[in-house]
Amino acid sequence: MKKNNRIFALAMACLMLLAALTGCASKGGESTAPATQAPSTQAPATQAPTTQTQAEETAVPTTEELPATRIFTDSVGREVEIPTNIQHILPSGNMAAMFMWPLCSDKLASLASAFSDSALKYYGQQYKDLPITGDLYKTGSKMNVEEVARLNPDIIIDFGEPKATITEDLNNLQELLGIPCVFIEGSFSNSGNAYRMLGDLLNMKEEAETVAAYIEGILAQTDKAFETLQKKTLATASKTDGAGAGCIARGTYFDEIWSYMGINVVEVPDGKMYGSTTVSLEQLQTWDPEYLFLSTAEEYDIVMKDPAWSELKAVKNGNCYVSPNEPQSFVSYPSVNRYIGIIWLAEILYPDQFDWDLKTEIVRFYDLFYHCELTDEMYNELTGGPGAMPK
Amino acid sequence: MSLNRKKSIPLLVFMFLLLLVTAVFSLLIGRFDISIRECFGILLSKIFPIEPYWTKVQNNMLTLVRLPRIVIAILVGSSLAVAGTSYQCIFRNPMCAPDILGASTGAAFGASLAILLGKSNMTITIWAFLSSMVCVLLVLFFSRLCRGNQILNLILAGIMVGSIFSAGNSYIKMIADPNNTLPAITYWLMGSLSGADTKKMSYIWIPLLIGMVPIFLLRWKINILTLDDDEAKTMGINTRLTRTVVILAATLLTAASVSVSGIIGWVGLVMPHIARKLVGDDCRILIPASALIGGIFLLLVDDLARNLYTIELPLGILTSLIGAPFFLYLMIRRRE
Numbered sequence: 001m002k003k004n005n006r007i008f009a010l011a012m013a014c015l016m017l018l019a020a021l022t023g024c025a026s027k028g029g030e031s032t033a034p035a036t037q038a039p040s041t042q043a044p045a046t047q048a049p050t051t052q053t054q055a056e057e058t059a060v061p062t063t064e065e066l067p068a069t070r071i072f073t074d075s076v077g078r079e080v081e082i083p084t085n086i087q088h089i090l091p092s093g094n095m096a097a098m099f100m101w102p103l104c105s106d107k108l109a110s111l112a113s114a115f116s117d118s119a120l121k122y123y124g125q126q127y128k129d130l131p132i133t134g135d136l137y138k139t140g141s142k143m144n145v146e147e148v149a150r151l152n153p154d155i156i157i158d159f160g161e162p163k164a165t166i167t168e169d170l171n172n173l174q175e176l177l178g179i180p181c182v183f184i185e186g187s188f189s190n191s192g193n194a195y196r197m198l199g200d201l202l203n204m205k206e207e208a209e210t211v212a213a214y215i216e217g218i219l220a221q222t223d224k225a226f227e228t229l230q231k232k233t234l235a236t237a238s239k240t241d242g243a244g245a246g247c248i249a250r251g252t253y254f255d256e257i258w259s260y261m262g263i264n265v266v267e268v269p270d271g272k273m274y275g276s277t278t279v280s281l282e283q284l285q286t287w288d289p290e291y292l293f294l295s296t297a298e299e300y301d302i303v304m305k306d307p308a309w310s311e312l313k314a315v316k317n318g319n320c321y322v323s324p325n326e327p328q329s330f331v332s333y334p335s336v337n338r339y340i341g342i343i344w345l346a347e348i349l350y351p352d353q354f355d356w357d358l359k360t361e362i363v364r365f366y367d368l369f370y371h372c373e374l375t376d377e378m379y380n381e382l383t384g385g386p387g388a389m390p391k
Numbered sequence: 392m393s394l395n396r397k398k399s400i401p402l403l404v405f406m407f408l409l410l411l412v413t414a415v416f417s418l419l420i421g422r423f424d425i426s427i428r429e430c431f432g433i434l435l436s437k438i439f440p441i442e443p444y445w446t447k448v449q450n451n452m453l454t455l456v457r458l459p460r461i462v463i464a465i466l467v468g469s470s471l472a473v474a475g476t477s478y479q480c481i482f483r484n485p486m487c488a489p490d491i492l493g494a495s496t497g498a499a500f501g502a503s504l505a506i507l508l509g510k511s512n513m514t515i516t517i518w519a520f521l522s523s524m525v526c527v528l529l530v531l532f533f534s535r536l537c538r539g540n541q542i543l544n545l546i547l548a549g550i551m552v553g554s555i556f557s558a559g560n561s562y563i564k565m566i567a568d569p570n571n572t573l574p575a576i577t578y579w580l581m582g583s584l585s586g587a588d589t590k591k592m593s594y595i596w597i598p599l600l601i602g603m604v605p606i607f608l609l610r611w612k613i614n615i616l617t618l619d620d621d622e623a624k625t626m627g628i629n630t631r632l633t634r635t636v637v638i639l640a641a642t643l644l645t646a647a648s649v650s651v652s653g654i655i656g657w658v659g660l661v662m663p664h665i666a667r668k669l670v671g672d673d674c675r676i677l678i679p680a681s682a683l684i685g686g687i688f689l690l691l692v693d694d695l696a697r698n699l700y701t702i703e704l705p706l707g708i709l710t711s712l713i714g715a716p717f718f719l720y721l722m723i724r725r726r727e
Contacts, residue, residue, distance in 0.1 A: 132700075132701050134701070134703065144422055144700075145452070145585075146422035146423035146697065150423045150424060152448075164510075165509070165512075175451075177448060178451065253568060
């Protein structure tokens with residue numbers, strides 16, 4: 001009898017696990033349907049697999065004038081054989097997707113993580129059902145290799161600052177999937193060239209030049225102004241309460257735009273490694289920056305109302321700001337969103353030195369970078385938060 | 392309570408067959424489309440010359456992605472379960488898990504440090520392994536220095552040394568770049584087999600085999616170790632030596648496992664109990680049964696991790712979510 005019980009328990013165990021598996025297998029089947037249909041909302045993407053197989057088939061015969069593939073040298077010197085006509089791109093993460101958006105948002109095969117509903121208002125509803133494949137590097141959602149193979153993109157593009165193991169990682173991935181992987185290096189100061197490289201990759205040199213020229217135009221103006229300008233002191237604060245806040249320390253990855261536009265007062269030893277450094281209000285009061293930048297409207301409220309904060313120069317003079325944050329904040333995620341951030345910060349910190357019209361520039365940026373035609377209503381919603389616009 | 396040995400052999404054979412079936416089943420499922428015919432074709436082509444009717448990507452997905460993951464899932468699941476069983480028997484404590492002497496904490500520290508310094512995957516694995524072994528050796532060393540109850544000393548030293556490594560780990564997390572490094576560390580701590588490749592498969596079996604063999608050979612002595620030390624000694628067992636050998640072997644299993652999979656906490660604690668409910672307390676049967684059940688369990692859970700969503704899920708979450716309710720069910724059934 002006891003033996004029977006045991007065997008029953010074992011059988012139940014198998015059944016339960018198998019049921020769970022078949023349950024999710026069929027779920028997986030269902031979810032593949034929208035995933036495969038997703039690209040069909042984008043005309044070019046649906047053609048991608050066929051054009052690619054055609055390209056492969058015609059690789060040897062010389063019936064076409066353009067060769068099907070060519071050699072491309074990426075930012076870390078890897079020579080990669082890529083299709084001449086790229087229609088279906090898998091970004092290595094959201095930063096890569098953001099970077100590529102101005103040139104080829106319609107060619108993205110997937111996203112690293114889904115857009116929020118509020119962000120979709122700006123990006124466009126057609127991107128709602130793009131498959132989600134996770135980040136190649138940033139974890140918490142790791143790229144599922146089989147899913148990437150299933151989507152079969154023409155190319156995988158990684159963007160940003162090179163990780164130590166980039167060459168090895170991309171070579172391995174490329175070997176495994178048989179899909180070319182390239183890396184494009186891009187940082188705050190050289191995004192223009194990154195766009196030129198992307199333009200070369202996608203045969204979109206003209207479009208790339210427009211974006212590159214836009215970025216370099218902004219940097220040229222600010223660089224010139226900063227030759228003579230005395231930079232103002234500032235600090236960022238998030239997770240504010242009565243006792244202190246989390247600040248971006250000088251010299252960190254997130255600090256780039258802040259130290260470019262002003263003097264970030266938050267200087268901590270070993271600051272290079274911290275993302276958000278907890279700083280006491282006392283310390284902040286000692287540094288007493290002229291401007292304070294908060295990440296949310298709630299934090300803005302705390303800072304303006306809590307008497308503990310009231311003696312800060314920035315609070316007394318009403319120099320507290322919160323960046324608009326749809327679909328991306330102007331300042332916080334260190335990607336191409338920061339070029340509108342420069343203009344925004346310039347108009348807040350040095351209104352007399354620059355003659356940008358903020359509204360025109362925001363509308364222009366959203367058109368160029370997000371393909372979003374900002375209506376007055378959207379513009380007002382975007383810039384209507386407390387401290388979102390210069391006084 | 393124990394089944395007699397004769398009766399339990401068919402049960403072990405059944406579990407072994409179940410493991411094989413599960414492994415084949417796991418090979419057939421995945422996000423990428425490979426039909427049963429293609430699957431078997433690819434596998435048979437490794438032995439017989441078969442004209443490929445499949446694509447290179449299909450071949451890669453099956454042999455370079457699925458196969459190593461399945462093999463490693465079985466190895467890691469078995470090893471953790473066997474290590475857990477051994478520790479539970481030796482310490483005569485059903486709450487013991489493979490990390491009781493700090494093996495996992497040590498591995499976590501080594502891995503975090505390697506991730507922080509931007510090392511390659513291979514280095515992360517090696518550092519995790521070495522750090523884990525160092526941690527447990529320190530525990531053994533300190534427990535030797537103390538007088539009194541040896542088991543208590545071991546556990547206390549384990550907690551103390553573990554907490555030092557854990558503090559180090561917390562510090563690394565604090566100074567890690569929250570954009571890249573910190574999520575990588577966190578993900579590693581949640582455990583995943585998404586990094587399991589042929590390279591890892593080619594060497595991980597060596598430490599696991601070295602750890603597994605002494606435990607399997609000594610499993611009748613482990614039975615005796617569950618008695619009092621004095622009683623065991625009267626039966627002619629060198630308790631201290633046997634215990635140390637088994638601890639080292641179980642640690643080797645744990646260290647090697649977590650170094651390739653990250654921390655998968657739940658398997659080593661609960662799989663031994665499930666095995667015990669099925670075959671009883673006799674280590675001679677219990678240890679092989681734990682190995683088989685651990686292997687089947689982790690394999691199935693990893694199937695979920697790679698199939699459920701288009702992104703990879705961490706194993707640590709799934710093992711608890713699936714395992715705990717099932718274990719509760721077993722406990723309740725037992726009462727009836």
